[in-house]
Amino acid sequence: MHTRTSPIYKVVFLLFSLNGIVHAQVKLDSLRTLIHSTAADTTRTLAYCELAYQFYNKNLDSTAKYAQVAKSLATKIQFSKGYGRALRCEAIPFLFKGDHKKAVELLEQANAIAEQTNDLKGIGDSKTALGAIYRNEGDYEKAMGYFSGALNVKKKINDLQGVGTLLNNMGVIYFDIHDFEKALEYYQQAYDLQRKLNDEPGMGRSLTNLGQAHQALRKFNQALIDFKKALQVVEAAGDKRGLTLVYSSLATIYTETHKLDSAKEFLVKGEAICNELGFKDRLADHHNSYAFYYLTSTQPAKAVQHASLAISLSKQADNTNILLKALDYYSQAAYQLGMYKDAFDHSKYRQKIQDSxxxxxxxxxxxxxxxxxxxxxxxxxxxxxxxxxxxxxxxxxxxxxxxxxxxGTIFVIALFAFVAFRKFRKQNRLLQKQRHELTEQYQAISEQDEELKEINEALKKANDLIELQNKEILENNQTLQKEVEKRTREIIDYNQQLEKFAHLSAHNLRAPVARILGLSNLLKSSPSENENQVLCHLKTAANELDVVVKDLNLILQLQDEQPPLSDVNIEQQVAIAKLKLEQQISHSGATLEEHYYANGNINTIKPYFQFIIYALLDNAIKYRDERRPLQIKIETKIEDGYFLLSIADNGLGLDEKHHPKLFDFYTRFHFHVAGKGLGLYIAKSYADAMKGSLTIESKEGVGCVFTLRLPLASA
Known part of the structure; x- marks a missing residue:
């Protein structure tokens, strides 16, 4: 249920947003003023570094420019601490553009300089960035090592903003290994700390992470609340990189809850910002969101396009998690399109990465x-x-x-007490030694127990993986078996049609050929008598033979490669068919009624669609009932994901017992008009080739309704 937002709340939020923007601008202006003042070169170097950092989530080119200036100035004045910080800023564009090798090289140099100069803040920042890189590459052991080291340093220097960032990063590692409850604990700690510090970029990231964790736990309402809060915060902070992450998250959750219009809106917004900033990892993840959207909306061809882009960009960004997701979406979409080999190859590649x-x-x-x-x-x-x-x-x-x-006064008692005390101390030392040995034994047993638990857990996961793979192989085998059975049935049907086709072709060719041979013999035996009449009959027989050959050629063309899809105007194709049949329509006195409830254009095979309309109209005119005026009704509509074209008439109609054989070739049930029994067979074959269907509803003496049904995915 939607609640009405009060005007006061709107004003407060507007002031909050303006305050964040103004505060950021004031900070930038103060840094620029400091740079152009008469301050010491060391101060100006650090100011350039801070200015470079302020632009990392807005404009990477500006970050690179200011980092280079700071690096040059630090080199000139031999300011090691400033040079190290400049190296960290220089690494940021390489990190976000996917050049992890260069980023690691710069950050390790910066970390070495920070340790030499005892720059604790620099050590903490370098380790944080290195941990983020190894997390993106899937090396969580190295990532957690760097994060732990950075966390100790940040706590030591009381850098609470850095502590919040590290809590967030540790939560991401737990999220990646699917321990979502543990991830929620870290994200919540990070958000509570960042809210106290009013760290807007950090709050936006934490809220987005909280939403993703709630979404993974299927708590969609809470996830949506988190994402909307994150959107308000990152917009107020002007954090464009954070904005792309929120847009992508909102698009994903709206897609998962089948609110596709809202999902498409955020996908378009996020793509524009990703293209503007050039963040390859964010752009790759955004194309993954597109692929998921098109898979959900049953548009696998577009899903394949976006998954391909995501694969390419994630490789450039060296991001294994995004690459695995892209390969998964590509395999699903390719399988839906019938690209089984392509789907299998990408699934195999994904499995190879997972195995590694x-x-x-x-x-x-x-x-x-x-x-x-x-x-x-x-x-x-x-x-x-x-x-x-x-x-x-x-x-x-x-x-x-x-x-x-x-x-007391008794020395013996004192001496006895002294001896007893020494004995007690000796026993106490013995007990302490035994306790120490027991403690060591307990620790050794505990370590062995932990190792056994880890081994059992690893074996369990390996067994689960094997069971999952076996299940997938079984499902694939079943799918392939069904496909083979389907293809086998199609081949059997096709062979039966060929056998019937050969028999009927021989029968239809035999009569005109026999007449031609007889007339030729007659012309040879009496060349001068009735020559013109014989030639006339010979020409008629040859024309009959030509018609049969053309019909056979038309049937054989059904097995050729299909023409390409194109946009076809429905009303225009009906008009063309009416024009071709203009004389027949006029002669029959037919009245045509047309209703178009579907879109004006469809994407289909134009010659096939055109022939079907012509054949159905021609059929209605030929088999009209002379006892009443002919009425033909043409109607289109969209129903359950299909495009429907129906052509109804009030003609002779057909008994239901003849319906199963109506679409066989050379099949006719009325012989008072000329015909060959091929039109409806070819029309039905064209409908099947377009993955659709052509059906009839008819009652003798009432009329016929032919319905062409085409799937929208191909229409």
Whole structure:
């Protein structure tokens, strides 16, 4: 249910958006002022670096330009810290344009300089960026290592904005390995921290990630709320890269919930920004969203186009996750189009990539388990130290009480207490040693137990993968078996038609050939007598033979390669058929009534469509009922994803027992008019070739209704 937004809320949101834009512009203006002031060169170098960073989500060319200026100035004044930061800014365009190798090279140089100069902020930023690159490449072990190192540094220097970014990135890794609940925890922590800091770009990213996690958990209403909040935040912040991610996410969820008009709107918006900024990874993911949209809307040809673009761009961006998704969409769309080999090749390529990272997934799970185990061990160690301190305090208290109780005038009692105390200490040391040994044994058993759990989990996943592959192979075999059975039935039917065709052809050719031979012998035996009459009969027989040969040629053309699809105007084709039959229509006194409820044009095979209209109108005129005026009704409409053309008449009609054989070639049921029994056979064959159907509804003495049904995917 939609709620009415109050005017006050609209004003508040407008002021919030304007405040974000003004704040960003003021920051840019202040940096430019600082650059052109008389400030020290070191300050100006850092200002150029900050200016380059401000443009990373708006204009990568500006980021590259300011990074180069900062790098040159730092080199000139030998400012190592500034040079390292300039290298990090220089790496940003390469990262977003998919040149990971160059980006890693620059970031590792920057990290080395930051460690040499003890620039903690630089170390944290470099490790964060390197972790993001390895996450895109699917190397989660390296990614988590860099993120963990960066998180320790960011907490040490109290860089809370950097902490929020790292929490987000760690959540993304859990999302990639399908631990969506764990991912939600990290995303929520990141969002709560960024909201306190008013970090708008970070909030937008966290909200988008929250929406994707809720969508993966099938919580569509909550996901939509998250995406709409993210859209407000990134628009206010002017974060164009974040905007492409939100548009793509909104398009995907609207597609998944079958709100295709809304999905198409956001796809178009996102594509424009991606093309403007040149982010190859975002553009590749956006084409994946297009492919998913066209798969859902049963347009597999367009889905193949966009999936192909996504494959190419994801390879350029070196993004394995986007590539796997693109290969999956391509395989599905190609299979729907009947491109079985192409679908199989892309599915096989996708499986090859997945197989190559199966071991990486096991290592990822192991690494994440180790990460959680280390956190648990630290917690246990603190608890253990606390308990030992309490035990030690308790022992001291008992000793003091013991000494106070035995203090007296009797030396023997004191000596006994002293001996007992030494014995107690010795026993205590022995107990501590035994406890230490037991603790080590327990830890060793725990480690072995964890290793066994990891091995069992890996084996279970491998077994699940094998079962899934076996299931897919079985399904593919069943599909291929059905296809073979279908093709076998078609070949049997075709051979039966050829056998009948050969028999009827021989029969139809025999009569004119026999007459020609007889007339030739007659002309030879008496060349001067009745020569003109014999030649006239000979010409008539030859014409009959020519008609039969043309009919046979027309039937054989049905097996040739189909003409291409083209846009065909329905009313124009009806008009052409009426023009060809103008004399017959006039002679019969027929009245034509036309109703067009479908679109003016359809995409189909023009000569086939034209012949079907002509044949059905000609059939209505030939087999009219002379007892009443002929009325023909032509109507088009769209129904259940099909284009329908119906031609109805009030002619002689046909008994239902003849319907099954009506579309056989050389089949006729009325012999009072000239005909060969080929028109409806060819029309039915053309309809089948266009993956449609041609059917009849008729009652003798009432009339006929012929209906041509074509699928919209090919119409």
């Amino acid at each position: 990272i199966v071991s990486d997934k096991v290592k990822r799970n192991s690494m994440l388990a180790d990460f959680n185990l280390k956190q648990e061990q630290i917690k246990n160690e603190l608890e253990k130290n606390k308990l030992e301190k309490i035990a030690s305090d308790e022992r001291h208290r008992r000793i003091i009480n013991s000494f106070a109780g035995v203090t």
